[in-house]
Amino acid sequence: MARNPYANTQMQNFWKESVEKEATARLMSFAKMRGQSRSKPRQLEVFRKKIEDNKPSDALLERLPPISGEPHFNRKKADFNEPLGLDRAMTLPVDAPEMRPVSPVVKNTLYDGFTKEGKGRYTYLQQRYDKIPEQKFAFPTCSSWDYGWRLSDVxxxxxxxxxxxxxxxxxxxxxxxxxxxxxxxxxxx
Structure with a gap:
């Protein structure tokens, strides 16, 4: 039986590093191109020219009755330049903090006393533990939080x-x- 060339650690590390490099390159490219509009195909310009060339005369437009009806639906126009599948975490700025800032009262307990006495860091961590993740974080930071996120709504x-x-x-x-x-x-x- 032939020996598997991917079985040694060196080859596994090589493939792992290759995958990580590719993922990093894709994320950097996405971040770089995020605010820019996508290039429009030439077909749209051809259609626009055809429409402008076949525009009815002003005399014909004056004979038509005025448009008085209101739109039937109040639909939001779709932005087709926006990439699909982005969750709330991707819509935040890159340097946005994951965790919401701590209130000044809770933060002051951190510097009040020692952990051995049951004060200071111990009290601070207890107070932080009492809050549910929805109050501490703006969005779920790991996929396992999706199951219980905003459960109080349900x-x-x-x-x-x-x-x-x-x-x-x-x-x-x-x-x-x-x-x-x-x-x-x-x-x-």
Missing amino acids: IKKEDIKKPRYGRNKIVEDTFYTRNGIMSDCNRVF
């Missing part, structure tokens, strides 16, 4: 009760349908 805190056997069924209550079809399939008899 389910009220009063509806969450202490479970009888130590498990919550938040996913079942918020994800599955209410008619009982899907939720009954998950129960073990």
Whole structure:
């Protein structure tokens, strides 16, 4: 059996570095081209010339009745120069902080006393731990936060009760349908 040339560490590191270089180059190119408009194809210029050449005469336009109707829909015009698939994190400036600034009261506890006494850094971290990530961050910083992000919009805190056997069924209550079809399939008899 032939030996796999990609099995040694040196080759794996080479491929890893190549992939990282390519990803970095793509991100740099994207950031560089972000504010610039995309080049328009020549076909649009041809269509524009045809429309201008076939424009009706002013005498014909004067005989037409005036347009008095309001638009039926109040639609937002799409910007086709904007790239698709960008989430809120990509719309923020590059140097935007991930975490929201700490309030001055909480920040002052950081410099008040020592951790051994249960003050200072210890108290600061406890106060920061008491806040949920939605209050500390402007957007989810990792993909695992997407599942619980803005959960308070879907389910009220009063509806969450202490479970009888130590498990919550938040996913079942918020994800599955209410008619009982899907939720009954998950129960073990």
